[in-house]
Amino acid sequence: MTIDTKLPFDQEYVVNFSKENSEPAWLSELRINALASAEQLPLPKPDKTKINKWNFTQFDSHVVKSEIYQSLSELPEQAKALVDMDATNQSLYIQRNTTPAFLTISEELKANGVIFTDIFTAAREHGDLLQKYFMKNGVKVDEHKLTALHAALMNGGIFLYVPKNVEVKEPIQAIFVHDDASLNLFNHVIVVVEDNSKVTYVENYVSTVDSANGIFNIVTEVIANPNSKVQYGAVDTLAKGITTYVNRRGVANKDARIEWALGLMNDGNTISENTTNLMGDGSFGDTKTVVVGRGEQVQNFTTSVVHFGKHSEGYILKHGVMKDSATSIFNGIGKIEHGASKSNAEQESRVLMLSEKARGDANPILLIDEDDVTAGHAASVGRVDPLQLYYLMSRGIPKTEAERLVIHGFLAPVVQALPIEGVKKQLTAVIERKVK
Amino acid sequence: MAGSTLTIKELHVEIDGKEILKGVNLEVKGGEIHAIMGPNGTGKSTLSSAIMGHPKYEVTSGSIALDEQDVLEMEVDERARAGLFLAMQYPSEINGVTNADFLRSALNAKLGEGNEISLMKFIRTMDKQMDFLEMDQDMAQRYLNEGFSGGEKKRNEILQLMMLQPKIAILDEIDSGLDIDALKVVSKGINEMRGEEFGCLIITHYQRLLDYITPDFVHVMMQGRIVKSGGPELAQRLEAEGYDWIKQELGIEDETVGQEA
Ligand SMILES: Nc1ncnc2c1ncn2[C@@H]1O[C@H](COP(=O)(O)OP(=O)(O)O)[C@@H](O)[C@H]1O
Numbered sequence: 001m002t003i004d005t006k007l008p009f010d011q012e013y014v015v016n017f018s019k020e021n022s023e024p025a026w027l028s029e030l031r032i033n034a035l036a037s038a039e040q041l042p043l044p045k046p047d048k049t050k051i052n053k054w055n056f057t058q059f060d061s062h063v064v065k066s067e068i069y070q071s072l073s074e075l076p077e078q079a080k081a082l083v084d085m086d087a088t089n090q091s092l093y094i095q096r097n098t099t100p101a102f103l104t105i106s107e108e109l110k111a112n113g114v115i116f117t118d119i120f121t122a123a124r125e126h127g128d129l130l131q132k133y134f135m136k137n138g139v140k141v142d143e144h145k146l147t148a149l150h151a152a153l154m155n156g157g158i159f160l161y162v163p164k165n166v167e168v169k170e171p172i173q174a175i176f177v178h179d180d181a182s183l184n185l186f187n188h189v190i191v192v193v194e195d196n197s198k199v200t201y202v203e204n205y206v207s208t209v210d211s212a213n214g215i216f217n218i219v220t221e222v223i224a225n226p227n228s229k230v231q232y233g234a235v236d237t238l239a240k241g242i243t244t245y246v247n248r249r250g251v252a253n254k255d256a257r258i259e260w261a262l263g264l265m266n267d268g269n270t271i272s273e274n275t276t277n278l279m280g281d282g283s284f285g286d287t288k289t290v291v292v293g294r295g296e297q298v299q300n301f302t303t304s305v306v307h308f309g310k311h312s313e314g315y316i317l318k319h320g321v322m323k324d325s326a327t328s329i330f331n332g333i334g335k336i337e338h339g340a341s342k343s344n345a346e347q348e349s350r351v352l353m354l355s356e357k358a359r360g361d362a363n364p365i366l367l368i369d370e371d372d373v374t375a376g377h378a379a380s381v382g383r384v385d386p387l388q389l390y391y392l393m394s395r396g397i398p399k400t401e402a403e404r405l406v407i408h409g410f411l412a413p414v415v416q417a418l419p420i421e422g423v424k425k426q427l428t429a430v431i432e433r434k435v436k
Numbered sequence: 437m438a439g440s441t442l443t444i445k446e447l448h449v450e451i452d453g454k455e456i457l458k459g460v461n462l463e464v465k466g467g468e469i470h471a472i473m474g475p476n477g478t479g480k481s482t483l484s485s486a487i488m489g490h491p492k493y494e495v496t497s498g499s500i501a502l503d504e505q506d507v508l509e510m511e512v513d514e515r516a517r518a519g520l521f522l523a524m525q526y527p528s529e530i531n532g533v534t535n536a537d538f539l540r541s542a543l544n545a546k547l548g549e550g551n552e553i554s555l556m557k558f559i560r561t562m563d564k565q566m567d568f569l570e571m572d573q574d575m576a577q578r579y580l581n582e583g584f585s586g587g588e589k590k591r592n593e594i595l596q597l598m599m600l601q602p603k604i605a606i607l608d609e610i611d612s613g614l615d616i617d618a619l620k621v622v623s624k625g626i627n628e629m630r631g632e633e634f635g636c637l638i639i640t641h642y643q644r645l646l647d648y649i650t651p652d653f654v655h656v657m658m659q660g661r662i663v664k665s666g667g668p669e670l671a672q673r674l675e676a677e678g679y680d681w682i683k684q685e686l687g688i689e690d691e692t693v694g695q696e697a
């Protein structure tokens with residue numbers, strides 16, 4: 001079998017699409033060049049997962065226009081569960097398929113000049129600022145076919161910009177609702193936090209359809225400028241049948257901190273890349289990831305922390321539960337570049353297998369090009385410990401409940417790290433549903 | 437009838453194909469406290485594990501009954517809900533599950549669907565028992581046994597005992613690794629449970645614990661059998677004279693399992 005490599009959208013389409021959205025010239029140009037690159041460049045090569053037969057490029061629809069939400073009461077139940085319905089002063093963006101469908105911004109954001117808007121509005125109204133960061137130091141257009149295709153066809157996303165010396169207290173939330181089975185989403189989230197500022201951002205990808213055939217190509221860029229702090233939480237729950245490429249990348253400059261808490265709960269085949277580049281001296285990156293695989297899913301989760309700055313610290317913690325015939329590769333990469341002396345790279349990957357047919361593979365990789373550093377890794381793939389079950393059951397807890405406790409406990413360190421209560425509850429509920 | 441009765445008859449138990457228990461007979465009734473003493477490696481933990489249903493221990497013959505119920509036919513959790521409790525020599529550590537969540541699940545499993553304890557009442561009861569056992573309140577929110585010191589684990593086992601109120605409890609070396617203050621607290625917990633409704637089997641190899649909890653019966657285990665039984669005076673004699681006189685009396689050279697006389 002060969003997959004048609006011709007892209008379904010041509011330059012004329014891209015030019016028109018950009019024009020319809022009144023995009024600045026730099027973005028139109030970027031898209032046109034990206035489209036040309038997408039035709040040439042190869043697919044990415046996630047270690048240990050072959051994706052050359054996955055469909056990332058053949059699809060029909062590019063824009064799914066949907067009704068906007070006049071009020072939160074119109075949200076689907078799955079989205080309602082994520083938001084504080086009674087809050088009067090929150091910062092919340094909801095995208096419905098490719099349509100920006102709801103936006104509210106707190107007084108706190110307005111008073112401090114924080115920009116929080118959909119990516120099209122950002123391109124129109126804050127074009128110069130966006131251009132400064134868009135696919136520059138984070139994810140680059142020409143990395144491979146999927147980054148290029150992403151740039152050419154970007155059809156959703158947001159821009160969050162926090163100016164200097166602003167500590168945003170309340171978490172900022174985004175929900176991407178997928179309620180149309182024909183959707184193919186090229187979503188771009190870009191978070192820029194200037195010197196000495198702090199922000200917490202949490203996003204959810206929510207499918208309300210049970211299954212679909214779409215392609216989701218998601219890119220996140222987090223730029224943490226000197227001495228800033230970004231907490232980034234995400235829970236992905238995309239439906240069965242969706243093929244997802246999701247690349248979340250952070251750049252931490254001098255003394256900046258980026259902390260990720262990712263609940264990767266898609267039901268379709270997924271390639272997830274999460275990289276933190278510790279560029280500055282004293283920068284800090286922490287990645288916590290939980291995953292549940294079920295059904296016939298094939299997934300690859302590659303988490304990297306790359307140290308460039310001296311005294312930089314990187315931590316990776318990944319816990320995955322695999323059931324049915326699900327297959328997952330967990331690659332953890334701690335890379336210390338030459339010159340990043342006194343740095344510390346730690347990682348831990350644990351996989352819990354709930355069935356004989358499930359497959360899980362934890363690969364810790366340390367690539368160290370500097371002498372004066374510390375590094376460590378721990379990895380394991382195992383089953384639920386029968387002695388733990390015995391202990392719980394010896395107190396009267398039935399076996400299924402005992403297993404449930406052990407599994408939730410196993411995933412708890414990441415669930416607990418999510419900064420929004422509703423999202424935490426939601427993730428717990430999703431895990432509950434998936435491991436049953 | 438006051439309390440329940442645990443009856444063990446001619447119990448033989450194997451682990452990994454090796455016979456450890458070679459015909460144990462024992463009856464523990466509500467209101468009674470029994471102590472099983474004996475040197476290391478004589479089968480005491482094997483007995484307690486077999487009663488609770490540890491997956492590695494295989495009962496090859498004999499019977500265990502709780503009143504009229506055949507314990508060997510029950511799953512581990514059913515045994516617990518029927519009223520058995522084992523304070524383990526080495527309790528498991530369970531990451532991510534708080535002590536409080538665990539105990540509430542256990543209590544609710546016992547009370548059954550529709551009869552669950554309210555959260556408020558649960559917290560009040562747990563607080564009270566933790567105070568009684570002089571445990572830090574933050575132990576409720578710590579992950580189950582994770583990073584607990586030896587003494588904290590043992591106290592936590594007694595906390596579970598007091599919360600779950602079983603009919604028959606087996607305490608396997610609940611005294612090992614405890615300093616004298618902790619030993620007093622643990623004994624206080626066990627004595628609090630004492631009553632017509634509660635039967636207890638205390639496994640220890642020190643007389644020390646029995647200074648605080650006076651047993652009604654004392655048994656000595658060697659080579660996977662109970663080789664001698666008596667009253668509290670037996671424990672005192674063991675403390676004073678050690679086990680050699682029993683070995684001489686019975687012609688045993690090596691008391692551990694697998695060394696036939
Ligand atoms: N998991 C095990 N695997 C193999 N042998 C065991 C195991 N547990 C106990 N044994 C053996 O069974 C015998 C009795 O052990 P145990 O019941 O733990 O004794 P006690 O509690 O009296 O010290 C010992 O010889 C010990 O080596």
Ligand SMILES: [Mg+2]
Pocket residue numbers: 480481482525609
């Ligand atoms: Mg023992």
